[in-house]
Amino acid sequence: MLPRVLSLGVRRGPLTRRPGTLRGGFSLGKVVDDRWYCGSGVRPTSGCVPFRTRNRAPHWQDSGSAWGRGYKYWEEKLSEIKKKIQSVLPGTSLHPLYDSSHLPPDHSDVVIVGGGVLGLSVAYWLKKLEKQRGALRVLVVERDLTYSQASSALSLGGIHQQFSLPENIHLSLFSASFLRNINEHLAVVDAPPLDLQFNPLGYLWLASEKDAAAMENNVKVQRQEGAKVCLMSPDQLRNKFPWINTEGVALASYGMEDEGWFDPWCLLQGLRRKVQSMGVLFCQGEVTRFVSSSDRMLTKNQKEVKLKRIYEVHVKMDNSVEYQPVECALVINAAGAWSAQIAALAGIGKGPPDTLQGTKLPVEPRKRYVYVWHCPQGPGLESPLVADTSGTYFRREGLGSNYLGGRSPTEEEEPDPENLEVDHDFFQDKVWPHLAQRVPAFETLKVQNAWAGYYDYNTFDQNGVVGPHPLVVNMFFATGFSGHGLQQAPGVGRAVAEMILEGRFQTINLDSFLFSRFYLGEKIQEDNII
């Protein structure tokens, strides 16, 4: 068995090295140079090895001539030659004895942490907008390729443009046109076309007296930005939808076009199939560590700022201690409900509070329940997704009088996001009374099924975080959308890809969604969140 040795970390910074690491070599405490162009021509310094050797003495301690150096010296020389060959032929795994096909590659230009709809959308747009075919090497790392806990797969799949922020409206409009032409965007040779099962019935938001003015303002903004929304009075509402009880409703806004719901699993699989055909590599594993280098720089006011750059991502395999260090140039945090953990690994939030270093990513997982019930006398085929004044929402599913719905709990009632167990009492106590009050036909219903999923809830202002971090300069965020990530995924993916490839947002300006707003305290509150 050939002992595999690692080369030294002479050129690496020691700043984030944990004690007792199994990697060999000393470090000299030198600040490293720019490692931006990781993907091309840089001597790789780690091998695709399943096992790590013990600490060994650095080679300059061997004295004497080459011939006197012995077995260890030649071993090291051989591995250096192998690495040189490997760097010329990227992508080959020179391990005839071990099967390393489950491991990610040694280096990748972009590593996307999280393989949900946002991560896949970023991967798709990166490959679509890159200047030369094959210019970017993209790796998507997903912890659970069955998507059993992924928010994208468990989502209700709704899309609407009734937001209060113009950027959100534009993102949704773009996503609607993306979904409409999905078979042109995500076409793969010899694969069947995608059937999203889109239901264009729209969203109906109900507002009580106190919210009516805000709703009218929002509708004005929405119409200005191009969304087709109409306002309805309680009388018009009763005419159109006789099954609604309009008590307590002062105004309603109804989306006429480009709104509805679709099958998120189909979108996920379609994106996955397409990005695989475009050459994006997938890996099932968990990101456990970021190795970064840092630079101390002085601002205009002579204050010291430490800028970090991640140059290696450690991807740990399932049920094993085996991990693969992937050299990378960019990291994209699209980990959804678990984005805060990934950010903490990169050192975001480690510092005194009220400083930029100490600002954590305020995204946390929040559990939301969805219930399926059957009600034979319920609203007819034409019922839209109704979002009540109390936060309860429901929609019809299929031809068989089945309905899906739920309610976002208030801050005090937030369930523990430890697991995805469903609390049926929540339906009995908190959801059903509001449903029955709004739609009298729902007084008799029978719950057939229920599930729970996570929102990647942004506790700051319930809007997404997009763009680079000011201090960890090569980590980009695409997370924190608090329940409307699925409907904005195509637009956000394109925005992140533009930021990476062009340096700025080109089509939709998401400057107000950058991370720095958490430090500056600039909230961009979104009202219409269910």
Place this chain on the structure above:
Amino acid sequence: MAAPWRSLRLVAPIGNRSTRGIHQLGGAVDPESSQKKRRTMLQYLSDHFYDVEFLRGYFLQNKMDKVHQKNRFRDKEWIRPDKYGHFSQEFWNFSEVPVEAVDASDCAINYEGLENLHLLKELQSLSLQRCPHMDDWCLSRLYPLADSLQELSLAGCPRISERGLACLHHLQNLRRLDISNLPSVSNPGLTQILVEEMLPNCKVVGVNLAEGLKLGPEEQPQDTDRPIPA
């Protein structure tokens, strides 16, 4: 649907200044007999004076022309393209005439193309049979025609499913809807029932409700040699 041919009972030419005095005098007393009196008086005058005859003929011709103008599409209402697919240039003369019916069968119209139909405020009948690119997104674009549309035909469109049919609920003036031969609709019978519930004033045709159902024991076909069913 052409307007019925109105009979031209031109009793007295309207706006005929020379005879206005005559029928104003006569009309007050007894309409039926005064009309008879007017007719014979006018007939007598036009028999004896060429001018009166000429004027009467002139106004009659005017009135007939107006009616013809209104009924000019009676036999040739549909403007069709010729064998090369071109419409004749005379179509441009009719730009103020409201379009009542559009037949876009077998046409490759798509989502963006349907926007052009929004300008037709008096469209009453729309036929989109066998259009290959019509899908659920396109049906959600038909709501601006809700005020006038009375007849819609979607027969044979391969991509339309029951989700698209659900958004036809905006078209409250619809009187006839044809949803035959929609291969993507999962359960045609149930869909027809639900669509009929959704549009109470509309006649929904095209689906054989018995299709896919088996006859119950009571409904088995009787023996044909018995003249009177038992």
